Amino acid sequence: MQHPSRLILAVLLCSALGGQAADNMPRIEEVLVSPPAVPSPISRRTPATVVVHLRTEEKIMELADGVRYDFWTFNGSVPGPMIRVREGDTVELHLHNAPNSHMSHNIDLHAVMGPGGGAAVTGTAPGHDSVLTFKAMRPGLFVYHCATAPVPMHIANGMYGSILVEPAEGLAKVDHEYFLMQGDFYTQGRYHDPGLQNFDTEKLLNEQPSYVLFNGREGALNGDKALQSKTGEHVRLFVGNGGPNLSSSFHVIGQIFDTVSIEGGSAVNHNVQTTLIPPGDASIIEMTTEVPGTYLLVDHAITRAFMKGALAQLHVSGPARPELYHGQAATPAEHSEPVTTHDSMAIGKRVFTQICSACHQGNGMGLPGAFPPLAMSDYLNSDPHRAISIVLHGLSGHITVNHTGYESQMPAFGPQLGNEEIAGVLTYVLNSFNNKGGSISPEEVDKARKGQP
Ligand code: HEC
Numbered sequence: 001m002q003h004p005s006r007l008i009l010a011v012l013l014c015s016a017l018g019g020q021a022a023d024n025m026p027r028i029e030e031v032l033v034s035p036p037a038v039p040s041p042i043s044r045r046t047p048a049t050v051v052v053h054l055r056t057e058e059k060i061m062e063l064a065d066g067v068r069y070d071f072w073t074f075n076g077s078v079p080g081p082m083i084r085v086r087e088g089d090t091v092e093l094h095l096h097n098a099p100n101s102h103m104s105h106n107i108d109l110h111a112v113m114g115p116g117g118g119a120a121v122t123g124t125a126p127g128h129d130s131v132l133t134f135k136a137m138r139p140g141l142f143v144y145h146c147a148t149a150p151v152p153m154h155i156a157n158g159m160y161g162s163i164l165v166e167p168a169e170g171l172a173k174v175d176h177e178y179f180l181m182q183g184d185f186y187t188q189g190r191y192h193d194p195g196l197q198n199f200d201t202e203k204l205l206n207e208q209p210s211y212v213l214f215n216g217r218e219g220a221l222n223g224d225k226a227l228q229s230k231t232g233e234h235v236r237l238f239v240g241n242g243g244p245n246l247s248s249s250f251h252v253i254g255q256i257f258d259t260v261s262i263e264g265g266s267a268v269n270h271n272v273q274t275t276l277i278p279p280g281d282a283s284i285i286e287m288t289t290e291v292p293g294t295y296l297l298v299d300h301a302i303t304r305a306f307m308k309g310a311l312a313q314l315h316v317s318g319p320a321r322p323e324l325y326h327g328q329a330a331t332p333a334e335h336s337e338p339v340t341t342h343d344s345m346a347i348g349k350r351v352f353t354q355i356c357s358a359c360h361q362g363n364g365m366g367l368p369g370a371f372p373p374l375a376m377s378d379y380l381n382s383d384p385h386r387a388i389s390i391v392l393h394g395l396s397g398h399i400t401v402n403h404t405g406y407e408s409q410m411p412a413f414g415p416q417l418g419n420e421e422i423a424g425v426l427t428y429v430l431n432s433f434n435n436k437g438g439s440i441s442p443e444e445v446d447k448a449r450k451g452q453p
């Protein structure tokens with residue numbers, strides 16, 4: 001029989017020598033990152049014990065510009081971080097509930113086979129900890145969420161994330177990986193009503209959210225936070241749906257998915273336009289970004305995208321690919337201009353680069369909170385003629401562009417720029433940055449300058 005102190009010594013030695021557990025599996029501390037970032041791909045080809053620390057936290061954050069909400073979260077973000085393990089790994093999950101929480105929380109991981117997906121043993125009061133150990137037996141992208149009563153409320157307040165169980169052989173290498181989750185939110189105020197918004201049980205019961213969002217905030221992945229890629233690169237999206245109620249008809253405007261893992265499982269579909277992701281489900285989506293531009297990620301139940309916030313952006317940079325995609329501005333037949341659209345575009349490009357890009361940025365995306373985007377601007381595209389007077393006379397006061405409010409000032413360029421230059425820059429902008437096209441003539445600018453209709 002072994003002497004007890006020798007046993008302890010052996011265990012100590014064991015952990016000193018590379019942290020090997022008694023079963024000889026390495027113990028790895030999972031490094032979690034905030035969405036849309038994901039942990040690095042797994043290069044290990046043998047199983048390990050992966051230690052994951054999640055912390056439930058209730059905190060007030062913005063749901064949209066000027067709209068605050070008391071979110072309940074995993075690790076302070078909506079969604080919580082994506083956990084990444086390998087098929088066959090043992091996951092040792094530590095759940096800590098912040099001491100200032102008002103509620104108990106727990107976790108149900110769809111990657112778990114066991115009662116409640118772990119919820120049965122992880123009920124954790126404020127300031128307490130619990131530990132769940134499970135074997136990740138099946139590969140796939142799985143949702144996790146809080147399952148404390150009332151479950152719909154905990155989920156509606158943002159308590160969800162994903163766990164990727166990589167197949168034993170790993171995933172193919174890609175250029176970019178991003179993680180996003182859709183969720184529906186129920187506020188007492190209407191969409192964009194400002195201030196702190198309370199939870200609305202009536203709207204929850206009717207399944208009529210005031211917001212449908214990617215990553216818990218309108219514009220979470222827009223502008224300078226847009227997902228990035230270059231032409232010819234491969235992008236892998238890990239897309240989950242926390243719900244609690246709405247299914248996502250997930251679509252990227254102007255892209256076709258190379259592959260989609262159906263319902264996050266092992267079956268793969270090819271050349272997909274829109275994929276259905278029900279609440280509590282997730283999908284691994286891969287695409288090749290061929291043509292430069294800004295692409296919109298939407299729920300194609302499209303009212304949600306344009307009127308409830310379910311809109312994210314993927315920005316693809318690189319040289320134009322006219323052999324794959326090109327267009328010409330629609331020129332009105334009745335106009336025959338001394339300045340052709342081609343010249344006008346050249347003039348416009350120069351003016352844009354020298355003047356407009358200082359504020360609206362070279363890619364037309366503007367700067368959040370300061371300069372509205374000219375790229376895919378609903379404000380510009382809905383009335384291009386109004387833009388003539390904006391450039392001539394400047395603009396101030398409140399405007400809403402792509403559902404974001406701006407309360408700023410643009411100087412007048414009428415004194416400084418000629419009619420051909422203003423016509424050129426607007427024609428250039430209308431035919432760039434994924435705008436709808438069209439043209440503005442120097443005569444139209446001249447009329448506006450003279451105050452004629
Ligand atoms: C000094 C910074 C600045 C420059 C330079 C500038 N703008 Fe603006 N622009 C603004 C601001 C700020 C607003 C929003 C004003 C408001 O909040 O009322 C705006 C609004 C607009 C809008 C309407 C909103 C939208 O996004 O569709 C258009 C169109 C526009 N600008 C076009 C131009 C063009 C074309 C040029 C170049 C000739 C230009 N701007 C140069 C600051 C600038």
Ligand SMILES: [Cu+2]
Binds near residue numbers: 072103104146147
């Ligand atoms: Cu909870």
